Amino acid sequence: MEIAFPVPGYTMLSVLGSGGFSTVYRALQESIGREVAVKIDHRILLDEADRARFRAEVRAAGQVSGHPNVIDIHDAGITVDGRAYLVMELCPAGSLADYLRQHGPLPPDRVLDIGVAIADALAAAHRYGVVHRDVKPANVLYDRYGHPELADFGLAARYDPTTESMSTLEVLTPAYAAPEMFWSRRPTPAVDVYGLSATLYALLSGRPPRWPLAEANPTDAEIAALHSAPIPGIEGVPDAVITVLRAGMAREPEKRLPTAGALRDALRAARDTVGNSTDRISDPGAPGADHDLADQPTARLPRLRPIVRGES
Incomplete structure (x- = not known):
């Protein structure tokens, strides 16, 4: 007997991915007649207070989704059995985590293009009072036109009902999470500055900073030691780029670049330096590489400059 899809008005075509807390279809x-991505949380919203918080976060996420480098949210709701869901733009080209697994690191100019775009998206989110809290390569997707877009506003930033907007450790990706996320502090925009800086470092090096493996599950003592470790340079990456990323990953939040906008501007300045280099690495299969989308498989993405506010 066929089981009906739990979100009315939608027909399931396939499972895109599933984790401990949600499944994306x-x-x-x-x-x-439009294909979309539907993310359904596995957890049950137990009472009306939980549901009200979810609706408030979705409304905030919906405002942010108007940015050209944020995944569009088309709809949201709660299933009959009490699970939250989001209906989002489908990004068939996959994520930067997919690219890293298949192809390895990206060249600096491509990474800086991505960083400028996503930092601008975070700056817009912070203006609305929205903190993402889970910036990582798996949450940067490419739309069908080759634009990098930040995903997982809303369900990825699920609240802990016992502490209002306090984040819980269970939803973190430790390799990309700011140190204060492990100190039971209320998350601020500084955690997104750290997360994006760590993401860009991973795109350049093939692995997250300070972390032996992205999948590692270290103890509290190991986490403290890792966050105190220096951040090494990366062969072939200009010092100016590493300097910006180190500033974005300072252990103490108050010592980091102060805002996502400041990180965007610093990355833009570093990008201009890299852009003037005569030894830029060229990878025709890398996200942002020059070629015609119509002539390439989905995994190969065209070179389209990120659309960011304040830049012509």
């Missing part, structure tokens, strides 16, 4: 929006 490729689905058909029946009313207009």
